[in-house]
Amino acid sequence: MKKQQLLPMNLQMFAHPTDPVDPAPQNPPADPVEPKEPTDPKTSDPADPDKKYTEADVDKIINARFAKWQSDQEEKERVSKLSVSEKEQERIAKLEKLEHDVASRDAVDKSRKMLSDEKLPETFAKFIADTKEDVSQEKFNEFKGLMQAFKESIVSEIMKDRTPAKPKVAGEGNGSDWRSKAQQAYEKSKGE
DSSP states (O other): OOOOOOOOOOOHHHOOOOSSSSSSSOOOOSSSOOOOOOTTTTTSTOOTOOOOHHHHHHHHHHHHHHHHHHHHHHHHHHHSOOHHHHHHHHHHHHHHHHHHHHHHHHHHHHHHHHHTTTOOOOHHHHHHSSHHHHHHHHHHHHHHHHHHHHHHHHHHHHHHHHHOOOOOOEEESSOOOOHHHHHHHHHHHHOO
């Protein structure tokens, strides 16, 4: 029986390379990037890294950076003219401002937590926050009362449109309940 060769292969081709290998690697070509067509800067994508700027845009950028540099230089000059005590006072003022900012942020966080615990909107945290704990608690209680009153007014407004039907009391003689029918039948039978 003759074996049929399904995939004829020349394995010798894989064993010995036909091209001599150069021991020194060649420099790879520079990134093969296709040249981009110039585009109109007004219609180009703003996220495009190769964005083209107009002279007016460049002037605005340069003027903004120059103004920032100039204000920094003026600040350095002002600080260099201050005495040691004035520098210390400025440093203390900056620290006090920083402490106040941190205390305010913590008060807002506490207010936000109180509101979320009561299932009230957290967006009002800034309105009830105060660095003094007792003042913050008073504001929270007042807000909570106002929100409860608001909810009740909404419910009452909704209920005005559809008042529930008056419940029927047994024995009013409307004939709808079996006791009243039985009572009427009994009175008829007594009267005869």
